Amino acid sequence: MVDARAAILGRLAKALRHDTAADAPAVVQRLNEKARGPQPQWPESMRERFLAKLAKVSATHAELGSRAEIVQAVGAYLAAQNLPNHLTAAPHSLLNEVAWPNDWRLEQRRARGEDRLGLAVAFCAIAETGSLMLLAGPDSPTTLNFLPDDFLCLLPESRIVPRMEDAWALLRQERGAMPRAANIVTGPSRTADVEQTIQLGAHGPRRLHVLLLRG
Amino acid sequence: MKPSSHAFAENARRALHDATLQQALAKAGVGFVDKRRGAIAGLPEFEALREAGRAIKDHSLANLDHYLARFEQQVTAGGGQVHWAETPAQACAAVLDICQQAGARMIAKGKSMVGEEIAVNDALEAAGYEVVETDLGEYIIQIAHEPPSHIIAPAVHKTRGQIAALFEALHHRPGLTRPLETVPQIVDEARQILRDKFLAADVGITGANFLIAETGSTVIVTNEGNGDLSATLPRVHIVLASIEKAVPTLEDASVLLRLLARSATGQEITSYTTFFTGPRRADDLDGPEEFHVVLVDNGRSQMLGGAYHEMLRCIRCGACLNHCPVYGAVGGHAYGWVYPGPMGAVLTPLMVGLKEGRPLPNASTLCGRCEAVCPMSIPLPKMLREHRRREFVQGLTPPRGRWALAAWAYGARRPWLYRKLGRWMVAMLKLMSGGRGRFRSLPFAGAWTAARDLPAPQGGTFMDQWQRRKHHG
Incomplete structure (x- = not known):
């Protein structure tokens, strides 16, 4: 395939009249500057905007005053959906010290095909579109975001940023490099492939429930 | 797939007389148009983003060699591998090679138009692999043994009844009597069947909406979550991408993402937008062990800098299909290859040859609606005209068209004759209409008068x- 590489890059360089393979100054500048395009504006607060957009994509949320309320909020969701007290949670620091009731079965691991409910912690959220961003890593297995029927996601309110570009800035600042997968999740899974009728729960979660942690 | 674009007229005639297809098309067209309009009305910055998006693509294409090289460097640094393919055959060979080395048996596939272009499923099945399309629309057409009829809604031509019948025939086993009538029942059936496939697959193949040079990331935009399951559960993840998908930075992709979802489905953003960068890290709990990107040229490097350069800005949103009166009347299959509608009428002759694809640029009124709604402002009608020009120059225009054009050109170069003939025609037609002002039928114009009157x-x-x-001022 070395030949194909040389042939393709050669044709491109010829068509573009580029003499050398060295990066043009404009290219280096562009990659370093990371300039933003036009930024959509809105009048509401970030929190209001995020919650309004979240509702628009058929996701639900609960508000938590502190981490002590996590068990109660998850319990309320399990009861409302009539689910057994089994959950698979991400091995995340915000969840490690939660005192789960003794009669719950809780496992902190990646998700498997039979898991009904997954609980993870978002890296951040994007107010513009009501999206959650999750980064694959030891504290956030990607399978949790996609395999269980019900996906619960803990989001500290301080982690809501205005736009996707702000999420990238946060990622560069805190992580330095891209994880294997950066998932921007906006609502539950959906399809319109049968007669353009929107149906939730195509292959991914049927429901998305955000636990918004104040402070 | 073997193209049948040369038979467009015949394909179109069949489509127009297919009542079920017409029913499906009528349902689809309005929905897409209304949803897009609503989404754009809700974003005052849309026009500014459209201009910015176009500039990003123009810059990316003007430096495509640099950005592809940087992308490759970053993929490799992250532990992935880039494979370059000039032709569909080379691309399929690269995929087969990866699958063979991985000892794969089953392959889960996310939606990929370049996958259709290189016919990767045929290549994999011929080599004995089981390939399962996991996007619901793609799965439906896979089991129907049909090509997609729309670039973002591949089964848009199928009605609910037809889909239920397909599932019934394939999934129905003794003792299994799940009802299959409503949309939720049909979607649930596919979810259950395909869930096992995801979990059993050895290799996952997805497409790419964008390639990020800065980070070596590939981006997919989906609603179902099947692309993410295909990329996460199997041991090996292969990304199929055409070379014009490269953009410089994450910020540049963010601009294009705002345009893509709104233009395609009228969503502000799709349910899942994912950036993949390399294989699983040492401390990751899941994800594939191998990450491969197959970069496909297939004629694109020859489009660069030429008459069809601007077509490389296309982000495959499908807005031009949804707004095209011809696509809306005949559907995607009539176009006879992978890409239908206005963008397909430009791309198909470039990829399968003008001789095979020549009816497509002619099957257009050049009404310009495609260009007006294109988020990348691609001058599609201009390129359709360029195809027609080349067709004439290369002598591919059929004799009747050539004679008619030659006769018209003869007159156009002799104004006195043209006017004389014009006056004579007007007088004749007026006389023939017998003062009724219109014709119910007319020799040589049967196709026109079959459905409407011709004004005299x-x-x-x-x-x-x-x-x-001029004289009367």
Whole structure:
């Protein structure tokens, strides 16, 4: 395939009249500057905007005053959906010290095909579109975001940023490099492939429930 | 797939007489158009983003060699591998090679238009692999043994009843009597069947909406979550991408993402937008062990810098299909290859040859609606005209068209003759219409008068009317 590489890059360089393979100054500048395009504006607060957009994509949320309320909020969701007290949670620091009731079965691991409910912690959220961003890593297995029927996601309110570009800035600042997968999740899974009728729960979660942690 | 674009006229005639297809098309067209309009009305910055998006693509294409090299460097640094393919055959060979080395048996596939272009499923199945399309629309057409009829809604031509019948025939086993009538029942059936496939697959193949040079990331935009499951559960993840997908930075992709979802489905953003960068890290709990990107050229490097350069800005949103009166009337299959509608009428002749694809640029009124709604402002009608010009120059235009054009050109170069003939035609037609002002039928114009009347000329030729007005001030 070395030949194909040389042939393709050669044709491109010829068509573009580029003499050398060295990066043009404009290219280096562009990659370093990371300039933003036009930024959509809105009048509401970030929190209001995020919650309004979240509702628009058929996701639900609960508000938590502190981490002590996590068990109660998850319990309320399990009861409302009539689910057994089994959950698979991400091995995340915000969840490690939660005192789960003794009669719950809780496992902190990646998700498997039979898991009904997954609980993870978002890296951040994007107010513009009501999206959650999750980064694959030891504290956030990607399978949790996609395999269980019900996906619960803990989001500290301080982690809501205005736009996707702000999420990238946060990622560069805190992580330095891209994880294997950066998932921007906006609502539950959906399809319109049968007669353009929107149906939730195509292959991914049927429901998305955000636990918004104040402070 | 073997193209049948040369038979467009026949394909279109069949489509127009297919009542079920017409029913499906009528349902689809309005929905897409309304949803897009609503989404754009809700974003005052849309036009500014459209201009910015176009500039990003223009810059990316003007430096495509640099950005592809940087992308490759970053993929490799992250532990992935880039494979370059000039032709569909080379691309399929690269995929087969990866699958063979991985000892794969089953392959889960996310939606990929370049996958259709290189016919990777045929290549994999011929080599004995089981390939399962996991996007619901793609799965439906895979089990129906049909090509996609729309670039973002591949099964848009199928009605609910047809889909239920397909599932019934394939999934129905003794003792299994799940009802299959409503949309939720059909979607649930596919979810259950495909869930096992995801979990059993050895290799996952997805497409890419964008390639990020800065980070070596590939981006997919989906609603179902099947692309993410295909990329996460199997041991090996292969990304199929055409070379024009490269953009410089994450910020540049963010601009294009705002345009893509709104133009395609009228969503502000799709349910899942994912950036993949390399294989699983040492401390990751899941994800594939191998990450491969197959970069496909297939004629694109020859489009660069030429008459069809601007087509490389296309982000495959499908807006031009949804707004095209011809696509809306005949559907995607009539176009006879992978890409239908206006973008397909430009791309198909470039990829399968003008001889095979020549009816497509001619099957257009050049009404310009495609260009007007294109988020990348691609001058599609201009490129359709360029195809027609080349067709004539290369002598591919059929004799009847050539003679008609030659006769018209003969007259156009002799104004006195043209006017004389014009006056004679007007007088004749007026006489023949017998004062009714219109024709119910007319020799040589049966195709026109079959569905509507032809108005009879009123008040002389254009030149005569022009002269009269000049004199009367």
